[in-house]
Every structure is written in C-alpha cells, then in structure tokens.
Amino acid sequence: MQETMEKTLAMKDYLVEVNRILEKNNYSESRLIPILQEVQAVYKYLSKDIISYVANSIGVPPSRVYGVATFYAHFALKPKGKYVFRLCDGTACHVKKSHGILNAIYERLKLTPEKNTSDDLLFTVETVSCLGACGLAPVVLMNDEVHGQATPDQILAIVDRIIEAEKAEQSK
Amino acid sequence: MANVIDLEKIAADFKAAAGKLHRRIVICGGTGCVANGSMLVRDEMARQLKKLGEDVELEFKTEENGEQCNFTGTYLSKSGCQGFCQMGPLVHIEPDKILYTKVKVSDVKEIVTETLVKGNVIDRLLYVAPNGEHCQGDSTIPFYNRQKRVVLSNCMIEPENVKEYIARGGYFGARKAVTEMTAEQVCQTVLDAGLRGRGGGGFPTGLKWKFTLASQNAKKYVICNGDEGDPGAFMDRSVMEGNPHAVIEGMMIAAKAIGADEGYVYVRAEYPLAVKRMHRAIADAEKAGLLGDNLFGANFSFRVHVMEGAGAFVCGEETALIASIEGKRGMPMPKPPFPAQSGLWGKPTVINNVETLASVPYILREGAQVYRACGTEKSPGTKTFALTGHVANTGLIEVPFGTTLREIVYNIGGGVTNNDGKVTGEDFKAVQIGGPSGGCLTKEMLDLEMDFDTLKTVGAMVGSGGLVVMNNQTCMIKIARFFMQFTQNESCGKCVPCREGTKQMLALLDDIIEGRADENTLELLEVTAKAVQMGSLCGLGKTAPNPVLSTLRYFRDEYESHVYKKICPTGECKALAKPEILADKCKGCTACARKCPVGAITGEVKKPHVLDADKCIKCGACKATCKFGAIIGL
Numbered sequence: 001m002q003e004t005m006e007k008t009l010a011m012k013d014y015l016v017e018v019n020r021i022l023e024k025n026n027y028s029e030s031r032l033i034p035i036l037q038e039v040q041a042v043y044k045y046l047s048k049d050i051i052s053y054v055a056n057s058i059g060v061p062p063s064r065v066y067g068v069a070t071f072y073a074h075f076a077l078k079p080k081g082k083y084v085f086r087l088c089d090g091t092a093c094h095v096k097k098s099h100g101i102l103n104a105i106y107e108r109l110k111l112t113p114e115k116n117t118s119d120d121l122l123f124t125v126e127t128v129s130c131l132g133a134c135g136l137a138p139v140v141l142m143n144d145e146v147h148g149q150a151t152p153d154q155i156l157a158i159v160d161r162i163i164e165a166e167k168a169e170q171s172k
Numbered sequence: 173m174a175n176v177i178d179l180e181k182i183a184a185d186f187k188a189a190a191g192k193l194h195r196r197i198v199i200c201g202g203t204g205c206v207a208n209g210s211m212l213v214r215d216e217m218a219r220q221l222k223k224l225g226e227d228v229e230l231e232f233k234t235e236e237n238g239e240q241c242n243f244t245g246t247y248l249s250k251s252g253c254q255g256f257c258q259m260g261p262l263v264h265i266e267p268d269k270i271l272y273t274k275v276k277v278s279d280v281k282e283i284v285t286e287t288l289v290k291g292n293v294i295d296r297l298l299y300v301a302p303n304g305e306h307c308q309g310d311s312t313i314p315f316y317n318r319q320k321r322v323v324l325s326n327c328m329i330e331p332e333n334v335k336e337y338i339a340r341g342g343y344f345g346a347r348k349a350v351t352e353m354t355a356e357q358v359c360q361t362v363l364d365a366g367l368r369g370r371g372g373g374g375f376p377t378g379l380k381w382k383f384t385l386a387s388q389n390a391k392k393y394v395i396c397n398g399d400e401g402d403p404g405a406f407m408d409r410s411v412m413e414g415n416p417h418a419v420i421e422g423m424m425i426a427a428k429a430i431g432a433d434e435g436y437v438y439v440r441a442e443y444p445l446a447v448k449r450m451h452r453a454i455a456d457a458e459k460a461g462l463l464g465d466n467l468f469g470a471n472f473s474f475r476v477h478v479m480e481g482a483g484a485f486v487c488g489e490e491t492a493l494i495a496s497i498e499g500k501r502g503m504p505m506p507k508p509p510f511p512a513q514s515g516l517w518g519k520p521t522v523i524n525n526v527e528t529l530a531s532v533p534y535i536l537r538e539g540a541q542v543y544r545a546c547g548t549e550k551s552p553g554t555k556t557f558a559l560t561g562h563v564a565n566t567g568l569i570e571v572p573f574g575t576t577l578r579e580i581v582y583n584i585g586g587g588v589t590n591n592d593g594k595v596t597g598e599d600f601k602a603v604q605i606g607g608p609s610g611g612c613l614t615k616e617m618l619d620l621e622m623d624f625d626t627l628k629t630v631g632a633m634v635g636s637g638g639l640v641v642m643n644n645q646t647c648m649i650k651i652a653r654f655f656m657q658f659t660q661n662e663s664c665g666k667c668v669p670c671r672e673g674t675k676q677m678l679a680l681l682d683d684i685i686e687g688r689a690d691e692n693t694l695e696l697l698e699v700t701a702k703a704v705q706m707g708s709l710c711g712l713g714k715t716a717p718n719p720v721l722s723t724l725r726y727f728r729d730e731y732e733s734h735v736y737k738k739i740c741p742t743g744e745c746k747a748l749a750k751p752e753i754l755a756d757k758c759k760g761c762t763a764c765a766r767k768c769p770v771g772a773i774t775g776e777v778k779k780p781h782v783l784d785a786d787k788c789i790k791c792g793a794c795k796a797t798c799k800f801g802a803i804i805g806l
Contacts, residue, residue, distance in 0.1 A: 030517075032499035033482055037441075071501040071664075073483030074441055090403030091604065091640045092560035094654050129485065129658060131442055132406035133204050134560040134638075135257025135567045144444075146207030 017042045027058050032068055045076040081117050081124035083162055086141040090130030098138035104152035108159055176469040177461045179338055186339035189234040195246045198264040198328055202253025202413055203445050210261030214248055216280040221246055249330045252414015255568030269309040272297040302564050302586040302595050315565045318584050322554045323530045324570045327414045331449050334456045337417040345536030346424045347468045355385055358429040364540035366552040371525035372635045374624035383512040384430040387520035392432035394423050395523040398439040401485035402607030404638035407556040408526035410568050412446035416453035422529030425536055427474045430522050435476045438493055450478050485662035489710045490523045503664045504710035547573035551623035561640040562589045573623040577613055581641055591645050599643040606635025608655040609715030611722030631722050647744035648727040653681040655719035669707030674716055676700050686747040689735040746790045750805045755780040757802035764794035
C-alpha cells in the first residue's frame with residue numbers, strides 16, 4: 001500500500017508539466033502536435049507512458065498519438081544524449097563532403113545509424129535533411145550551436161573537449 | 173475610428189529620426205552570420221564605441237511616451253539574411269557605404285579606431301572578387317549588383333521593427349487592398365501581374381485566389397507554406413527571418429482577396445530563428461493595430477497564428493500540410509476536392525508559399541504593370557535562388573525570370589570551384605535545380621533563359637529554387653542516389669508505388685554504385701521510375717524519379733561506364749576503384765606503406781612499391797599521403 005502510494009505521488013509530480021501543457025492547449029485534439037512538441041521539450045523524449053497519458057487526456061486512442069509521434073522526424077521515442085550532434089545532409093552539405101564528418105564522428109564515438117546514442121547517454125548523432133544554412137556547408141549543429149564550414153578534425157576536437165569536460169566534472 | 177493606424181506619419185517620423193543618426197551600422201543577423209558570431213561582433217562594437225563616449229542604440233526608437241526622439245549617436249542594427257552567407261559575418265557601415273566581410277570579434281577594435289574614428293577603410297576586411305579586386309561596398313560587388321532584388325529588397329532593414337518596414341512602404345499595399353478595392357479587384361490585380369506560385373508548381377496565384385473566393389462559406393483560411401523542406405533551398409527561411417512583415421502583409425492581402433479572417437504560418441521547426449521572428453512580427457503587428465478587428469477602419473478582421481512543423485518533408489504538399497495543422501499525420505489526400513473548396517477543417521483555404529506572399533505587397537503597391545516589367549512574358553517578376561555547392565560565391569540571390577544559368581553561375585556566383593576550392597574555369601559539370609523533384613542542367617543549357625516553362629522542356633523545374641552547382645569531380649549517380657535516399661526516407665507510405673518503388677530504385681542505384689549492376693539494371697530503373705511517377709498521389713511521389721531520369725538522360729554514358737565497364741569516371745564510387753601504384757612515379761619513400769591500415773602496400777626503400785588489390789580496403793589514406801601523385805584509381 002505504502003509503495004503504491006509513493007509511486008502514485010511520484011507519478012503525480014512527474015506529470016505536473018504535462019498537465020500544465022495539456023491545460024494550456026485546452027486538451028484539444030487539433031493541438032496534438034504542439035502538445036507533443038512542448039512535452040518533448042520538457043522531458044526530452046516521448047515515453048510510452050506519456051503517450052498513453054496524453055491520449056487519454058485528450059480523449060483519443062493511444063494508437064493515434066503514437067501514429068503522429070512516429071510519423072514526424074522531430075519526435076524521439078527513446079531518450080537522447082546530453083549532447084546531440086545533428087549533421088546536415090542537405091544537397092549543399094552533401095556535395096561538400098558532409099559524410100566524411102559523419103563517418104569520423106561515428107567512428108570516434110563507436111556509434112552507427114542504428115545505434116545513435118551512446119550507452120552513457122552523453123552523445124547522440126543524427127543527420128537532418130537541411131538546416132537552411134547552405135552557404136556555410138557543411139554544417140553541424142551541436143545542441144543549438146551552429147558550426148559552419150566544418151571539417152572532421154574541428155568536430156572531433158569539440159567531441160574531445162566535451163569528453164574532457166565531462167571527465168573533469170565527474171572527478172570533482 | 174480613433175485607432176486607425178496612420179502609416180504616413182509613422183513613415184515620416186521614422187525617416188526624420190533616421191536622418192538624425194550619426195551612423196548606422198547594419199550587422200547581418202541571419203542564421204549563417206549568427207552562427208559565425210555576428211551578434212558577438214555587435215556587442216563588442218557597442219562596448220568599444222561606448223568606451224569612446226559615443227551614444228549607442230541597439231533598438232531604434234522614433235518616439236518615447238509620445239515624444240519625438242532626438243537620438244544622434246550610432247545605431248547598431250541587425251538585419252535579416254543578406255544572402256552572402258559564405259562571407260559572413262557581414263558589417264555594413266552607413267552612410268560611409270563600406271561593407272566588411274568575415275568580421276571577427278578581434279577585428280572590432282580596429283574597425284572602431286580606424287574606420288569609425290579616422291575614416292580609413294581597412295583593406296583586408298573588404299570582399300575580394302575572384303579576379304582579385306577589392307570591393308568597398310555592395311554596389312561594386314558583382315554578387316550583389318547583378319541581381320534584381322524585389323522580395324529581398326528589404327533584407328537590410330531591422331526585421332524586428334515594424335516602423336522601419338512601414339517607412340519602406342510596408343502595409344501601404346494592404347491598406348489599399350482593404351480600403352479601396354473589392355475582393356475581385358485584388359484577385360484580378362494579382363492575376364494581371366502574372367504572379368505564379370513560387371513553391372514549385374508555378375500555378376497562377378490570382379487564379380487560385382479566384383477559385384477560393386468563389387467558394388461560398390462564412391469561414392475561410394489563408395495558410396502560408398513555410399515548410400521549406402527541399403535540401404539546398406533556404407529563401408523562405410531568409411524571407412521569414414529578414415522580412416517577416418512582408419509575409420504578414422501578403423497574407424492580409426490574400427485574406428481580403430478570398431474573404432478570410434484567419435491565417436496560419438506553417439514554419440519548419442528546423443528554422444528556430446524564423447519561428448521566433450514570425451512570432452515577434454505578429455505580436456508587433458497586433459500591437460500596432462495591423463492585425464485584429466476593423467483594420468484600417470474598414471470592416472475587415474484578420475488574425476495570424478504560427479504553427480511549427482515537426483520534421484516531415486511531405487508536409488510541404490498542400491493537403492498534407494492541412495492534415496498536419498489539424499494535428500494528424502501529414503499524409504496527402506486526393507484532389508479534388510481542392511483546398512479552395514474544402515481545406516483546413518473542411519473550410520475553403522488558400523495555401524501560398526512564403527516567397528509568393530512576400531511578392532504580393534509590391535504588386536499591390538506598384539501595380540500589375542510595374543511587376544510585369546521584368547521577367548518573361550509567361551513568368552513575370554523575379555525569383556530568388558539559393559546558390560550553393562561548388563561555386564565561389566554561395567548565397568541567396570534574386571534575379572528576373574529569363575536570366576541565364578551562365579549569368580548566375582559565372583557572373584553572380586563567380587565561377588565553379590574544384591575540390592580544392594579554386595576557380596579554374598574548366599570545372600563546370602552540372603547544376604541541380606529544384607531539389608529532389610528537379611533535374612540537372614548541363615553545359616549545353618548554360619544559355620537557357622530560365623523560367624517555369626523553359627525549364628520544363630529540358631526535364632527540370634524551378635521547384636523551390638535551390639541551385640546546386642557541381643564540378644566535374646562529382647559522380648552524377650551518387651547525386652541521383654542522394655536524392656533517391658532522401659525521397660525514400662520522406663515518402664509518407666500512403667501510396668505503394670512511391671513507398672516501395674523509391675526503395676527499389678535506391679537498391680538499383682546501389683547496385684550500380686557498388687558494381688553489382690548488369691545489362692538489365694538501367695532498363696529496370698527506368699521502368700520503376702515511370703511506375704512511381706504514374707502511381708503516386710502527390711507531388712513527392714510524382715516527381716521523386718526526376719533526379720534519376722534527368723541524370724539518365726544527360727549522363728547516360730556515366731551510368732553505362734559504371735554498369736558495363738565497372739568504372740566510375742570521377743573515382744568517387746569507392747567500390748569500383750582499382751587502385752594501383754605507378755612504378756615510374758613512385759620514389760619508394762615508404763610513406764604510403766606506413767599509412768596503410770591493412771598492410772596492402774609493400775616494397776623496399778627507394779624502389780617502386782606494389783599495392784595488393786585483394787587486401788586494399790580503398791580508404792584512400794595512401795593517396796592522401798603520396799607527394800608524387802603515384803597512386804591512381806582511387
């Protein structure tokens with residue numbers, strides 16, 4: 001009994017933000033995409049629990065919310081790393097050899113297109129179709145930081161800096 | 173009618189206040205320049221100027237608490253994307269007419285002490301043309317002075333200041349449409365101007381509006397399509413970032429023309445700055461009384477919402493975009509019914525592209541005839557293109573329809589670059605136009621006068637206006653594969669020919685690139701392409717095979733070389749590479765043997781080395797190390 005109570009209370013705290021977002025959007029079905037965007041901004045990804053919770057709250061089957069969440073590239077169903085590298089693979093970046101950067105960073109972090117988040121949840125590497133900064137091709141986004149006319153060495157240096165900083169943080 | 177906005181007064185006040193400025197320094201605040209630190213440059217400049225005792229403003233006010241401002245210091249304004257992203261951060265100094273390029277924070281002190289105080293021009297920060305000439309202002313730079321900017325003409329203004337937009341003639345067109353014209357007259361004016369949809373198809377905008385006007389319904393919607401998904405195109409981003417009020421004004425005019433009172437701007441979520449600027453512009457317009465009820469004192473209301481996309485290319489298609497705003501999976505619907513009859517929530521809806529809407533205020537202000545004065549008979553006006561790839565000047569350009577590719581690539585773009593970034597004059601291979609729906613333009617088409625119709629005749633299309641220049645070290649099959657991979661990824665899955673066909677085409681292209689193709693591959697590729705074209709509902713599937721068909725048409729010999737001879741003429745396809753060491757060039761320095769990760773290169777010191785093709789993994793490390801050019805075939 002005690003345990004269930006504790007779990008329920010913890011869940012209640014966990015869902016405070018979702019409730020606020022649902023409230024703000026009037027529990028409206030047509031606001032589903034903005035709701036999911038805001039929820040993801042807070043929780044970093046959409047867990048199965050949250051998908052079901054949102055579906056029940058706005059009165060649609062979970063399959064419908066799941067359908068939307070899997071359709072759009074922006075929604076993540078798995079947790080992402082603390083540092084997300086997004087490599088632009090638009091036409092301009094592609095012809096300026098963006099794949100060289102991608103391969104280098106995959107190799108350094110031992111990641112693949114299938115397994116794109118490191119086990120320690122530090123790094124995620126993904127490609128995006130076009131960031132619209134073609135004049136700076138090739139472009140790499142590290143979280144919100146834009147790196148234009150990037151080279152493999154330059155991006156690997158950023159990776160190394162992060163690893164160093166994280167190590168220093170941990171040993172403190 | 174006390175709250176009717178007085179555009180003339182706002183414009184006059186702004187101009188009067190701007191005339192009192194000592195200097196105005198415009199620092200580009202587009203995505204590209206911000207990424208390179210332009211806002212840090214601005215902060216540093218403010219700091220340095222203040223240190224010298226100069227009055228500095230970052231936000232320009234014409235009045236405060238009803239009193240005219242008399243600011244006579246330096247105004248450090250930011251602008252939208254000026255198009256010359258590669259040279260950023262860009263700093264314009266007015267009235268001195270100086271443009272500094274690639275300005276770093278460390279350059280600021282020198283700019284302040286040398287240029288702003290002493291009036292000297294700093295030579296090393298000027299743009300250097302490919303011919304070596306140092307250009308002081310943008311009027312002397314071919315990249316700028318050979319363009320004709322209409323939609324982009326306001327890219328130097330502060331995008332977050334509605335008053336400056338008004339001072340440049342903004343909202344006068346909307347006022348004219350709302351207060352002096354009937355809905356039919358607005359439609360007719362745009363039809364007379366010959367404006368065609370800039371999203372790709374080129375459908376006459378006025379006609380689209382007329383159809384929507386004809387649908388009887390109390391509720392109608394205007395949607396601005398800013399889901400610019402084509403890789404290699406960024407004009408809509410630039411317009412939304414740099415001139416958001418032109419988009420709102422265009423939507424307002426469209427609303428008047430069709431009888432709508434509500435609008436949505438659908439912006440790609442990959443464009444955070446555009447989202448932010450649109451939100452800000454809408455809030456400012458509401459505050460100024462330019463959005464809301466009884467606009468300009470007339471019986472006309474209009475409100476705009478921003479909807480952020482969630483990363484699906486197919487949402488650029490009208491019906492898919494509508495589904496997405498309604499909170500559904502963005503899948504296209506069969507047409508008819510067209511959105512003009514039944515669109516958002518079943519109401520008549522007009523959907524126009526960002527650039528189309530941003531062209532509308534100019535047409536209303538200046539009249540249809542002025543608009544028709546440039547461009548071609550069937551495609552009047554100007555078009556923005558995103559010029560990227562292997563070209564000396566990459567960036568955003570605007571030229572009249574009918575401009576030749578040669579003018580764009582060689583005169584505005586400054587020529588084709590090789591893989592080392594040098595312009596040699598002999599590297600042009602092709603230009604890919606229109607992204608994943610478009611096709612290739614070859615050397616023979618350099619003098620083609622480009623408009624909607626001429627491009628169709630050569631199997632390409634204007635599309636969204638991405639121009640990707642490719643040098644002759646680029647493998648066309650790999651480019652076709654790149655686009656195929658993109659459309660295969662982005663196919664929404666509704667139509668089987670598109671979902672499965674693009675997958676099969678991709679597999680066939682992989683066969684060609686990896687040396688598994690046989691004499692049936694090319695034919696099979698063409699048959700599949702035709703099936704995908706015929707069996708798909710929306711533009712994505714219908715045009716997905718275009719890059720393949722277009723490269724097959726113009727570069728068939730390259731395909732055949734891959735298939736029959738198993739040779740990639742550019743050497744880009746690693747699986748087909750046949751590396752060997754030229755004995756007469758090899759000096760036996762052993763550098764390559766030491767670099768080889770798999771020990772495929774053997775030989776004695778000072779004697780020609782040998783490469784074992786069976787062991788080689790074709791990584792190219794040896795070629796990169798060799799100083800004598802002895803390693804070929806990689």
